[in-house]
Amino acid sequence: MFMDIIQTSEKKYKLLQSLEGGEQQAWNKPHGKLLERAAVHLDQLEFPGRKSEYWKYTRTNLIANNPFEFASEELSVDFSAYLPKNLDCHTMVFVNGFLNAKHSTITRNEQLSVASLEYAAESEKEKFNTYFGRTLNTKDHIFSALNTNYRHNGAYVRIKGVLDKPVHIIHITSGETTINQPRNLVIAERSSEAKMIFSYLSLGSGKTFTNGATEIFVEENANLSIQKLQDFNSRSFQQITEEVEQASNSTFTLNTFHINGGWARNNVNCALKGENITSNLNGLYQPQGSEHVDNHTVIDHLKPNCLSNELYKGVLNDKSTGVFNGKVFVRPDAQKTNAFQSNANILLSDFATMNSKPELEIYADDVKCSHGSTTGQFDEDAVFYLRARGLSETSAKKLLVKAFAAGVLDQINIPQFRELVEDLYDKKFRMY
Amino acid sequence: MLSIKNLSASIEGKEILKGINLEVNAGEVHAIMGPNGSGKSTLASVLAGKEDYEVTAGSVAFNGKDLLGMSPDARAHEGVFLAFQYPVEIPGVSNMNFLKAAINEKREAKGEEPISAKDFLQLVKEKAKLVELDKKLTNRSVNEGFSGGEKKRNEIFQMAVLDPILGILDETDSGLDIDALRVVANGVNQLRGKDKSFIVVTHYQRLLDYIVPDFVHVLFDGKIVKTGGKELALELEERGYDWIKAEQDSVSA
Numbered sequence: 001m002f003m004d005i006i007q008t009s010e011k012k013y014k015l016l017q018s019l020e021g022g023e024q025q026a027w028n029k030p031h032g033k034l035l036e037r038a039a040v041h042l043d044q045l046e047f048p049g050r051k052s053e054y055w056k057y058t059r060t061n062l063i064a065n066n067p068f069e070f071a072s073e074e075l076s077v078d079f080s081a082y083l084p085k086n087l088d089c090h091t092m093v094f095v096n097g098f099l100n101a102k103h104s105t106i107t108r109n110e111q112l113s114v115a116s117l118e119y120a121a122e123s124e125k126e127k128f129n130t131y132f133g134r135t136l137n138t139k140d141h142i143f144s145a146l147n148t149n150y151r152h153n154g155a156y157v158r159i160k161g162v163l164d165k166p167v168h169i170i171h172i173t174s175g176e177t178t179i180n181q182p183r184n185l186v187i188a189e190r191s192s193e194a195k196m197i198f199s200y201l202s203l204g205s206g207k208t209f210t211n212g213a214t215e216i217f218v219e220e221n222a223n224l225s226i227q228k229l230q231d232f233n234s235r236s237f238q239q240i241t242e243e244v245e246q247a248s249n250s251t252f253t254l255n256t257f258h259i260n261g262g263w264a265r266n267n268v269n270c271a272l273k274g275e276n277i278t279s280n281l282n283g284l285y286q287p288q289g290s291e292h293v294d295n296h297t298v299i300d301h302l303k304p305n306c307l308s309n310e311l312y313k314g315v316l317n318d319k320s321t322g323v324f325n326g327k328v329f330v331r332p333d334a335q336k337t338n339a340f341q342s343n344a345n346i347l348l349s350d351f352a353t354m355n356s357k358p359e360l361e362i363y364a365d366d367v368k369c370s371h372g373s374t375t376g377q378f379d380e381d382a383v384f385y386l387r388a389r390g391l392s393e394t395s396a397k398k399l400l401v402k403a404f405a406a407g408v409l410d411q412i413n414i415p416q417f418r419e420l421v422e423d424l425y426d427k428k429f430r431m432y
Numbered sequence: 433m434l435s436i437k438n439l440s441a442s443i444e445g446k447e448i449l450k451g452i453n454l455e456v457n458a459g460e461v462h463a464i465m466g467p468n469g470s471g472k473s474t475l476a477s478v479l480a481g482k483e484d485y486e487v488t489a490g491s492v493a494f495n496g497k498d499l500l501g502m503s504p505d506a507r508a509h510e511g512v513f514l515a516f517q518y519p520v521e522i523p524g525v526s527n528m529n530f531l532k533a534a535i536n537e538k539r540e541a542k543g544e545e546p547i548s549a550k551d552f553l554q555l556v557k558e559k560a561k562l563v564e565l566d567k568k569l570t571n572r573s574v575n576e577g578f579s580g581g582e583k584k585r586n587e588i589f590q591m592a593v594l595d596p597i598l599g600i601l602d603e604t605d606s607g608l609d610i611d612a613l614r615v616v617a618n619g620v621n622q623l624r625g626k627d628k629s630f631i632v633v634t635h636y637q638r639l640l641d642y643i644v645p646d647f648v649h650v651l652f653d654g655k656i657v658k659t660g661g662k663e664l665a666l667e668l669e670e671r672g673y674d675w676i677k678a679e680q681d682s683v684s685a
Contacts, residue, residue, distance in 0.1 A: 384504060385522065386530060387481075387504040387505045387508070388513075389513075389594065390535075390538045391505055396505075400522070403525045407524070
């Protein structure tokens with residue numbers, strides 16, 4: 001019946017016209033119901049323009065008004081540069097939505113499941129159906145509805161106990177006008193402890209669109225940390241939403257590192273649904289040229305005694321633009337909330353622009369909340385001091401950028417990954 | 433070594449240096465004294481290459497080369513070192529890392545090999561002792577959380593490590609108590625040699641009891657108005673700067 005709705009309504013966007021026939025097929029009945037709903041939502045929603053507060057500084061028309069296509073499997077891909085050295089991981093690689101069996105290890109035991117969604121929908125049916133689609137909001141957000149309605153694939157990660165090595169999920173987009181929709185589901189079971197890395201990469205110079213959605217459930221007393229890396233070409237688009245639900249006494253950390261990428265929008269939403277929860281969201285971005293990096297976060301304190309920390313830092317060069325919008329809700333029941341948020345930016349050129357907006361909505365009265373936002377330039381005295389000792393202007397500024405970024409890099413709990421990120425930023429950095 | 437001819441400089445359109453002439457030969461220590469606003473720090477900053485200042489006339493030759501045409505880092509490679517009056521704090525930049533980078537950039541400029549980790553550690557240990565700089569301060573970020581005295585000692589420590597041939601001390605004694613002063617002065621004296629020169633900019637004579645100069649120049653209203661031996665410093669200490677001002681007024685009258 002829903003297919004009728006889709007067929008009769010006029011597709012207003014070139015994007016959707018070009019995707020016709022690419023709808024996701026249901027893996028099981030509950031999945032099918034989700035797809036139905038998402039189709040309806042997609043039909044009702046519009047691609048946001050300037051009037052939308054949530055998308056005020058980030059234009060979506062270049063995605064909505066352009067055709068993209070689902071690409072075929074690509075077997076030979078070289079992403080070795082993105083594997084942290086001397087780090088043994090449970091690794092899964094998806095290229096354009098296809099599981100790359102050669103470089104992936106599927107694990108299925110009591111402690112750990114790392115498999116594709118399709119496989120998990122069948123083999124861990126009950127768990128899968130309990131969690132999949134539970135927290136991603138397709139009703140209000142068109143990109144999430146798009147991800148759900150059209151072809152998506154990715155990793156199902158279920159963790160029990162303390163993991164011996166990190167799980168590394170790599171999503172690669174390649175091709176000329178490819179749309180790739182990574183979709184992941186992470187379940188950190190009660191009292192589990194795990195580290196994960198998500199790498200979102202594009203290979204080649206095609207104009208691609210990666211529309212990702214990851215649902216993350218951190219159960220009671222669990223501790224999950226995720227390092228996220230984005231590295232894609234200057235013509236491409238990447239929109240990634242992480243929806244997180246945390247239960248009492250759990251700790252969750254997500255560190256987002258934007259290395260390269262023409263148009264990036266990250267939405268990290270955390271719902272703190274219990275007490276004594278800790279949520280840490282950190283991010284680093286160093287756009288150059290005409291790159292645009294938009295980080296939006298929402299942290300919702302629903303219950304008492306929780307702690308959230310946010311530290312996002314940016315170094316903007318040339319004509320690049322950046323956006324940070326951090327929303328923190330403290331609900332009436334959430335007494336003794338501690339919520340700290342900070343966004344600091346350095347502009348290396350006169351033509352770079354940063355839009356930074358902290359938003360705090362506090363409905364409880366016994367809380368400690370703070371937010372800070374700074375956007376400025378390097379202390380010229382510091383630059384001169386270093387130059388007067390013999391460091392070139394480039395070296396001096398590089399050193400100061402590193403010192404500035406260290407605050408966020410220090411949050412990485414996998415040293416080999418930190419080394420990789422530092423190398424990637426080093427390669428990118430150049431003087432204006 | 434250093435030949436300053438008719439140097440004039442201004443900042444934000446205001447002329448501070450109005451024709452400085454100064455010759456510094458290898459092995460000499462020259463003290464520059466003068467009342468506030470005379471241009472002492474400006475002279476030090478212009479020699480180091482601070483871009484806020486605009487040179488409006490004159491020349492500076494350093495070992496025959498045009499110093500004013502060089503960037504601040506090029507001047508450092510040639511062997512110029514400025515010990516700042518107000519050393520800036522640079523959180524996140526380790527004292528050790530940046531010094532090592534400074535040494536290596538100088539070496540690279542000269543076509544030399546970079547310093548080995550072992551040699552560097554040895555060098556740092558040796559020089560830290562010279563200025564009684566606690567080991568834990570060397571491991572910290574540049575000047576972060578340092579007291580005034582520690583900052584000044586860190587300047588001399590860096591000078592000792594980088595081994596320049598011309599050391600310019602910009603009011604290194606300001607804000608120091610007598611003990612810190614002695615340590616700093618001792619550090620400088622250890623670095624003196626027949627191939628090294630120092631320009632010591634100071635407001636008070638006290639430092640010059642410890643770093644005994646070969647020449648004392650009085651800077652007044654952007655010009656060197658008097659030059660003498662170390663006794664001149666003592667005379668200034670006794671009589672203040674008013675008599676200099678009076679002399680200048682009568683000359684222009």
